[in-house]
Amino acid sequence: MVIIETPVSLPMQPASSVSPTRLSPGGKDASLYQFFAPGGVLSRSHPAYEFRRGQLQMAQAVEQALTEKRHLIVEAGTGTGKTLAYLVPVIRSGKRVIISTGTKNLQEQLFHKDVPFLEQVLFRHDDRAPSGAESSHGPGRLSVCYMKGRNNYLCRKKLYDLTDQPVLSGLEEIEQYRAIAAWEKTTGTGDRAELAELPEASLLWHKLDARADACIGQKCSQWERCFITEMRRRAMESDIIIVNHHLFFADLAIKLQADDAPDAGILPEAAAVIFDEAHELEDVAGNYFGISVSNLRVEELARDVEQSLQHNRILSPSLSGALGSLRERSQFFFSLLPPGDGRFAFETRREFLEENGDEFLALNQALTRMAGELEGVPQKPEEVFNLVRRTQEIQAQLGFAMESDDRNTVFWIERRGKSFSPQRRRDTEKAKEASYGGRQNVFLQATPIHVGPILRECLWSKLECAVLTSATLAVGGGFEYIRKRLGLEHARESVLASHFDYQNQALLYVPPDLPDPPTEFADYSKSLADARLCSSPVTRKCTRSTIDCSVKSNFQCCARGMRRKTRCSKNSVSRRTQCFLRPHRSGKG
Numbered sequence: 099m100v101i102i103e104t105p106v107s108l109p110m111q112p113a114s115s116v117s118p119t120r121l122s123p124g125g126k127d128a129s130l131y132q133f134f135a136p137g138g139v140l141s142r143s144h145p146a147y148e149f150r151r152g153q154l155q156m157a158q159a160v161e162q163a164l165t166e167k168r169h170l171i172v173e174a175g176t177g178t179g180k181t182l183a184y185l186v187p188v189i190r191s192g193k194r195v196i197i198s199t200g201t202k203n204l205q206e207q208l209f210h211k212d213v214p215f216l217e218q219v220l221f222r223h224d225d226r227a228p229s230g231a232e233s234s235h236g237p238g239r240l241s242v243c244y245m246k247g248r249n250n251y252l253c254r255k256k257l258y259d260l261t262d263q264p265v266l267s268g269l270e271e272i273e274q275y276r277a278i279a280a281w282e283k284t285t286g287t288g289d290r291a292e293l294a295e296l297p298e299a300s301l302l303w304h305k306l307d308a309r310a311d312a313c314i315g316q317k318c319s320q321w322e323r324c325f326i327t328e329m330r331r332r333a334m335e336s337d338i339i340i341v342n343h344h345l346f347f348a349d350l351a352i353k354l355q356a357d358d359a360p361d362a363g364i365l366p367e368a369a370a371v372i373f374d375e376a377h378e379l380e381d382v383a384g385n386y387f388g389i390s391v392s393n394l395r396v397e398e399l400a401r402d403v404e405q406s407l408q409h410n411r412i413l414s415p416s417l418s419g420a421l422g423s424l425r426e427r428s429q430f431f432f433s434l435l436p437p438g439d440g441r442f443a444f445e446t447r448r449e450f451l452e453e454n455g456d457e458f459l460a461l462n463q464a465l466t467r468m469a470g471e472l473e474g475v476p477q478k479p480e481e482v483f484n485l486v487r488r489t490q491e492i493q494a495q496l497g498f499a500m501e502s503d504d505r506n507t508v509f510w511i512e513r514r515g516k517s518f519s520p521q522r523r524r525d526t527e528k529a530k531e532a533s534y535g536g537r538q539n540v541f542l543q544a545t546p547i548h549v550g551p552i553l554r555e556c557l558w559s560k561l562e563c564a565v566l567t568s569a570t571l572a573v574g575g576g577f578e579y580i581r582k583r584l585g586l587e588h589a590r591e592s593v594l595a596s597h598f599d600y601q602n603q604a605l606l607y608v609p610p611d612l613p614d615p616p617t618e619f620a621d622y623s624k625s626l627a628d629a630r631l632c633s634s635p636v637t638r639k640c641t642r643s644t645i646d647c648s649v650k651s652n653f654q655c656c657a658r659g660m661r662r663k664t665r666c667s668k669n670s671v672s673r674r675t676q677c678f679l680r681p682h683r684s685g686k687g
């Protein structure tokens with residue numbers, strides 16, 4: 099995970115046509131009112147602007163949370179205009195704030211649309227800074243950066259190592275290698291998005307990206323020129339940093355693992371974090387505080403060991419033997435794991451170990467041998483220390499995934515590969531992993547059931563101010579459920595009334611004879627499109643693809659929600675989700 103630069107600039111001191119001084123950092127609610135109110139700054143800047151009381155109330159609540167350094171949970175329905183409701187107080191605060199979203203779409207909306215819009219609205223008449231507010235970005239300019247995951251960036255060290263000793267497979271990789279090597283000389287960011295011709299699922303890129311596990315940090319010969327180092331610097335100089343939840347929690351997990359070592363992670367400290375689409379926090383955090391060990395991970399370790407030792411000309415016969423043994427044991431052990439498609443609970447770990455204990459021990463011994471051989475290398479290059487650490491980490495995590503009785507953890511298996519559903523094939527990362535080595539990959543997963551205690555200790559207690567917002571956070575009109583699940587004990591709360599008149603403007607219709615969505619998705623969408631849900635002209639205008647999209651996203655939301663609530667009971671995920679959906683088919687829902 100990581101960053102990307104982003105030279106959007108905003109003057110620190112807005113010069114609005116309403117009242118420049120009252121929009122200054124530290125201004126009172128009255129100035130927010132003048133900004134959002136009918137006839138105010140926003141309404142004069144956008145012909146379609148409509149005053150929404152909820153938007154103003156949310157902006158006031160966020161400003162208060164920032165000023166008083168308190169946490170805030172705020173639910174505001176779709177159409178409230180939440181992004182402007184927190185961006186305006188964030189800009190007025192003059193503090194460095196991280197904004198974390200659940201989706202790339204929202205990240206892009208913030209970066210490409212909302213922030214530039216506010217820049218235009220707030221500062222079009224005057225880009226002078228208040229005295230003393232100049233920064234390195236120019237007079238009164240506010241820097242905004244949009245960060246991506248580390249695997250979007252090139253690792254220069256890996257590229258140079260490969261240049262000395264290219265291990266490329268096939269013509270296609272050779273061509274990709276040439277393109278990447280030429281681009282590396284000119285790119286300022288190292289972001290693969292600049293390489294339009296590189297296939298999304300390029301295996302070569304997978305070998306060259308700047309992911310954290312193979313990075314040796316400050317000890318790297320390329321540290322000063324590293325794209326990640328540069329991004330970290332830019333983030334340090336930024337006032338608003340836009341990330342997604344995956345990046346945020348990956349960064350947090352790395353910092354925790356490294357005991358907050360200075361070069362761990364890439365996000366700088368911030369006065370506040372705004373979590374938009376906060377209903378996804380629990381699921382995402384669970385992934386990053388959990389464990390995942392796979393044949394793919396062992397294979398990647400073996401590949402990196404081999405390349406590093408060859409590059410440094412220290413690949414001895416005994417290290418070669420250790421590598422061969424590790425690959426073989428891993429392949430055999432993971433092939434023995436219980437069969438099944440997609441994700442399923444691993445309820446039979448004890449029985450599995452009784453039957454296959456020797457194979458588990460053999461893989462363990464192969465990992466011990468690998469770590470020992472690497473440790474025994476005289477005058478080790480820095481990256482070999484990193485490889486020892488990775489080997490030992492896999493061994494410890496494999497032990498936990500197979501033998502732990504931790505009651506706060508759910509143990510499960512995931513298969514990614516040939517049997518992928520079309521929906522999951524579209525997930526680029528997983529598709530890449532699935533195609534790696536042209537075989538199915540097996541992931542042993544251990545995920546905490548309650549992330550609340552972890553978040554309480556390592557996140558909420560360390561942040562001055564966190565704002566959690568979404569259109570769906572409250573249960574029964576309150577936040578007790580989400581506060582408990584996330585371990586967020588002390589927070590102001592606000593549920594803002596919807597801008598829409600649902601009673602008069604919405605219809606609920608349950609067709610009695612639709613096919614089952616999980617198993618007959620194509621038929622389900624078609625039937626839904628044919629059903630002509632109501633005679634509203636708006637609904638009639640919906641295209642088939644709109645309906646497909648909406649159904650899929652609703653189905654995924656339902657499944658996610660049910661998973662969250664039933665994670666602690668064995669086998670609960672798929673059964674309960676299916677039960678949840680069945681009434682539609684039978685017409686009882």
Ligand code: SF4
Nearest residue numbers: 253254255313318324
């Ligand atoms: S510091 Fe890490 S990511 Fe950067 S070039 Fe070196 S090894 Fe690669």
